[in-house]
Amino acid sequence: MCGIVGLFLKDPKLEPQLGALLTDMLITMTDRGPDSAGIAIYVRPEEGHAKLTVQSANAAADFKGLDADLSAAIGGPVTADVKDTHVVLDVPADKLDAARSAVTTLRPGVKVMSAGEAIEIFKEVGLPKDVAARFGVSKMSGTHGIGHTRMATESAVTTMGAHPFSTGPDQCLVHNGSLSNHNGLRRELIRKGMTFETQNDTEVAAAYVSQKLKEGEDLGTALESGLDDLDGFFTFVVGTHNGFGVVRDPIACKPAVMAETDQYVAFGSEYRALVNLPGIETARVWEPEPATVYFWER
Amino acid sequence: MQTFDLGAEGLRALNSSLHALKGQTNMTAWEVINPKGAHAIAAGVDAPVDITVRGSTGYYCAGMNKQATIRIKGSAGPGVAENMMSGTVIIDGNASQYAGATGRGGLLVVKGNASSRCGVSMKGIDIVVHGSIGHMSAFMAQSGNLVVLGDAGDALGDSLYEARLFVRGSVKSLGADCIEKEMRPEHLALLADLLKRGEAEHLAKPEEFKRYGSARKLYNFNIDNASAY
Numbered sequence: 001m002c003g004i005v006g007l008f009l010k011d012p013k014l015e016p017q018l019g020a021l022l023t024d025m026l027i028t029m030t031d032r033g034p035d036s037a038g039i040a041i042y043v044r045p046e047e048g049h050a051k052l053t054v055q056s057a058n059a060a061a062d063f064k065g066l067d068a069d070l071s072a073a074i075g076g077p078v079t080a081d082v083k084d085t086h087v088v089l090d091v092p093a094d095k096l097d098a099a100r101s102a103v104t105t106l107r108p109g110v111k112v113m114s115a116g117e118a119i120e121i122f123k124e125v126g127l128p129k130d131v132a133a134r135f136g137v138s139k140m141s142g143t144h145g146i147g148h149t150r151m152a153t154e155s156a157v158t159t160m161g162a163h164p165f166s167t168g169p170d171q172c173l174v175h176n177g178s179l180s181n182h183n184g185l186r187r188e189l190i191r192k193g194m195t196f197e198t199q200n201d202t203e204v205a206a207a208y209v210s211q212k213l214k215e216g217e218d219l220g221t222a223l224e225s226g227l228d229d230l231d232g233f234f235t236f237v238v239g240t241h242n243g244f245g246v247v248r249d250p251i252a253c254k255p256a257v258m259a260e261t262d263q264y265v266a267f268g269s270e271y272r273a274l275v276n277l278p279g280i281e282t283a284r285v286w287e288p289e290p291a292t293v294y295f296w297e298r
Numbered sequence: 299m300q301t302f303d304l305g306a307e308g309l310r311a312l313n314s315s316l317h318a319l320k321g322q323t324n325m326t327a328w329e330v331i332n333p334k335g336a337h338a339i340a341a342g343v344d345a346p347v348d349i350t351v352r353g354s355t356g357y358y359c360a361g362m363n364k365q366a367t368i369r370i371k372g373s374a375g376p377g378v379a380e381n382m383m384s385g386t387v388i389i390d391g392n393a394s395q396y397a398g399a400t401g402r403g404g405l406l407v408v409k410g411n412a413s414s415r416c417g418v419s420m421k422g423i424d425i426v427v428h429g430s431i432g433h434m435s436a437f438m439a440q441s442g443n444l445v446v447l448g449d450a451g452d453a454l455g456d457s458l459y460e461a462r463l464f465v466r467g468s469v470k471s472l473g474a475d476c477i478e479k480e481m482r483p484e485h486l487a488l489l490a491d492l493l494k495r496g497e498a499e500h501l502a503k504p505e506e507f508k509r510y511g512s513a514r515k516l517y518n519f520n521i522d523n524a525s526a527y
Binding site for chain 2: 251252253255257270271272273274275285286287290
């Protein structure tokens with residue numbers, strides 16, 4: 001059991017409330033998984049800017065002077081916004097790859113949570129309310145976001161084992177379920193050049209989708225391919241810089257409810273997660289069909 | 299009428315009040331407001347009372363129901379009326395997975411659609427769905443009746459025992475050992491009664507349905523199939 005929430009805004013007027021709405025939805029799902037929690041927020045990108053979100057168990061030492069050191073290493077301006085154990089590093093968009101490789105050289109203790117023009121990922125061990133509060137998620141605005149609260153089955157309860165997993169620029173994936181062929185798939189993906197941080201099954205699904213996107217498939221096609229290649233139980237919610245996708249395995253025993261209005265598309269593991277959204281009383285509410293890909297792009 | 303605000307008073311207070319109703323009671327009409335998808339609303343009731351839930355419910359609403367009539371003025375989450383013993387549960391909206399699972403008696407009416415595994419392992423319950431049902435419905439269903447005015451998903455009635463399945467629309471596929479059967483006069487009479495009790499007599503006629511049941515080939519171990527196990 002795990003809890004997933006997601007919100008894809010169609011109405012820009014709701015964007016300042018994205019973090020608050022998503023935090024409330026995620027806290028409602030706490031009893032589906034108290035081990036760890038995480039949120040991916042897609043913030044409207046600034047022209048020419050990109051972001052690295054990195055985490056450290058030793059934040060005070062690792063983040064001290066990191067902006068200046070990184071700036072010197074990539075030869076461009078860097079600003080740092082420290083949030084508890086994470087720091088969001090704003091870098092020139094054309095230097096994102098250089099910054100990503102430099103940051104772990106400069107500070108070997110840090111882990112890259114996400115990289116891209118819009119995405120920021122915050123995740124830690126603990127309850128959703130505590131994790132969201134540590135990172136001030138409820139004050140964040142954005143265009144879409146995904147949250148997850150974990151009851152671990154396949155790998156250790158650690159920060160890196162928490163969802164969302166991000167394995168490509170502006171991409172993330174969360175999962176309720178368990179995969180049975182992830183070890184074999186991980187080996188194949190490593191041969192294709194993907195790298196992995198954990199032994200977690202979900203990270204393999206995320207990397208699988210990233211690999212397909214890299215090969216030129218769109219999000220919908222990549223998720224369709226996943227239905228053939230991923231074996232196990234899953235409800236996945238996936239984010240890209242401008243998209244939001246949902247897919248369930250053919251047995252579909254992991255719960256999923258969706259709601260759509262003129263203002264948003266929302267996902268919850270349970271209807272409870274959606275009850276405080278504006279206009280939910282008149283929203284179209286449905287359960288995603290098994291083995292059917294749903295995605296929205298702006 | 300007893301009105302209970304679930305948001306203010308909480309689930310445990312509601313269910314304790316309902317469980318305290320034994321045998322005959324003067325408090326026969328209950329209304330639950332602000333359900334907001336909470337779990338186990340009115341589960342385990344054992345009294346001839348009428349409960350109306352004003353909104354959508356989470357897991358296991360009306361589970362194990364005995365005697366009560368429970369109306370959900372919204373949609374129901376997974377396992378609604380699971381293992382119902384008697385009484386009636388009427389859902390105005392849709393029902394999630396395994397509605398009426400293992401039900402032993404009573405009547406479950408879903409006015410919208412029911413999701414996968416509707417009536418799984420049913421043991422005597424009657425289920426009337428005005429819309430369609432999802433895959434693996436009536437898996438290992440043992441007795442009782444499942445009436446579907448719309449369509450059925452994949453693997454209907456897989457490994458079925460003696461439950462009777464009536465579907466008006468299409469069946470995406472039949473599960474192992476489930477076959478279409480002849481509709482005899484007693485089945486039409488049974489269906490007419492179920493449609494009436496299921497508040498669907500104005501929506502469909504018994505002659506419009508097909509009947510499905512067990513081919514009874516999986517009942518006993520067959521040595522010729524040993525290699526398949």
